[in-house]
Amino acid sequence: MITLNHYLVLAAVLFCIGLYGVLTARGALKIIICVELILNAINLNLAAFSVFVAPNEAVGASFVVFLIVMAAAEIGLALALIILLNRKSNISAVDSIRRLKG
Amino acid sequence: MIQTFLFYCYAALAVIGAIGLVRAHKLLHSVAWTLLALSAVAGLYFSLGSEFLGAMQLFVYGGAVTILTLFVVMLTRQGAQEQEKEDSSASAPASARVPVKRLAALVISLVLFCVLTIVFVSTPWETVVPSPQTSASLAEILFSRYMLPFEIVGLALTIALIGAIVLAREDDPGDSADATDGVAGTDDGGTADGTVAADTDDDPGDAAEEGNAL
Numbered sequence: 001m002i003t004l005n006h007y008l009v010l011a012a013v014l015f016c017i018g019l020y021g022v023l024t025a026r027g028a029l030k031i032i033i034c035v036e037l038i039l040n041a042i043n044l045n046l047a048a049f050s051v052f053v054a055p056n057e058a059v060g061a062s063f064v065v066f067l068i069v070m071a072a073a074e075i076g077l078a079l080a081l082i083i084l085l086n087r088k089s090n091i092s093a094v095d096s097i098r099r100l101k102g
Numbered sequence: 103m104i105q106t107f108l109f110y111c112y113a114a115l116a117v118i119g120a121i122g123l124v125r126a127h128k129l130l131h132s133v134a135w136t137l138l139a140l141s142a143v144a145g146l147y148f149s150l151g152s153e154f155l156g157a158m159q160l161f162v163y164g165g166a167v168t169i170l171t172l173f174v175v176m177l178t179r180q181g182a183q184e185q186e187k188e189d190s191s192a193s194a195p196a197s198a199r200v201p202v203k204r205l206a207a208l209v210i211s212l213v214l215f216c217v218l219t220i221v222f223v224s225t226p227w228e229t230v231v232p233s234p235q236t237s238a239s240l241a242e243i244l245f246s247r248y249m250l251p252f253e254i255v256g257l258a259l260t261i262a263l264i265g266a267i268v269l270a271r272e273d274d275p276g277d278s279a280d281a282t283d284g285v286a287g288t289d290d291g292g293t294a295d296g297t298v299a300a301d302t303d304d305d306p307g308d309a310a311e312e313g314n315a316l
Contacts, residue, residue, distance in 0.1 A: 002105060004227055010113045012219060014116060016214055023207035024207045025124075030132055037120055037123065047152055052229045055232060055233045061154075061240045069259050073262035077266050083178065
């Protein structure tokens with residue numbers, strides 16, 4: 001029997017793998033992908049709570065919809081920034097970005 | 103019984119995909135592992151019984167986000183490889199710092215995971231008998247109580263994607279004199295023009311695609 005705790009622990013595993021990726025990756029694109037993984041873990045948590053705790057009203061599921069939309073907006077902006085940085089200075093590793101002005 | 107089996111299948115796929123994503127050396131492989139992990143999360147939504155969320159996860163992440171990321175990987179790959187080469191050949195102290203950084207990240211992640219698991223297991227959740235939420239109940243609450251936030255989120259997505267187009271756009275012909283003056287010192291004018299042309303083709307299409315998917 002699958003309980004709420006199964007989903008929560010799985011989401012925690014995904015979250016921590018994503019956190020490890022964010023902390024170790026150097027390329028900006030890989031950091032963005034790992035952030036997507038973290039957001040997915042959060043969405044999974046919300047959906048599981050929605051089904052297991054308050055299944056009569058789909059409040060958690062609607063939060064998941066909002067989060068997916070905002071994640072899409074975030075990744076669009078981030079990818080545009082990466083393209084811009086790459087065109088201006090041919091840089092992809094975040095810790096070699098030193099100049100943010102102009 | 104079959105539900106338990108499916109849950110463990112999807113969970114294993116998601117964790118394998120996530121680990122592969124983090125450990126892959128090439129960005130293209132990383133994106134492929136991402137596709138596996140995010141599709142497995144969609145399967146988890148289906149096994150939770152919220153079929154709309156699963157379908158949306160497949161559309162948005164399996165379709166739009168992965169394709170967009172692939173485009174950016176291909177547009178920026180050359181610079182990334184040069185950067186990697188430069189880093190691996192250059193500074194010794196930086197490469198000596200990397201294992202320490204990895205170890206610290208591993209310790210932080212593991213500690214956080216242990217804390218989260220202890221909290222999850224020790225909290226007495228007031229769970230009820232799970233009943234799958236239909237798309238109808240989600241639509242009902244989305245278009246009545248959360249009507250205004252729904253509209254605002256759509257507006258925010260539009261603004262963000264217009265901003266993305268403006269950021270990644272080729273410079274105007276009027277501004278191009280200034281722009282070429284600004285980057286005249288660099289010698290890669292030819293390649294920069296090529297990537298710029300490809301990239302302006304790409305962005306409005308993807309914006310429209312994401313708008314349709316949502």
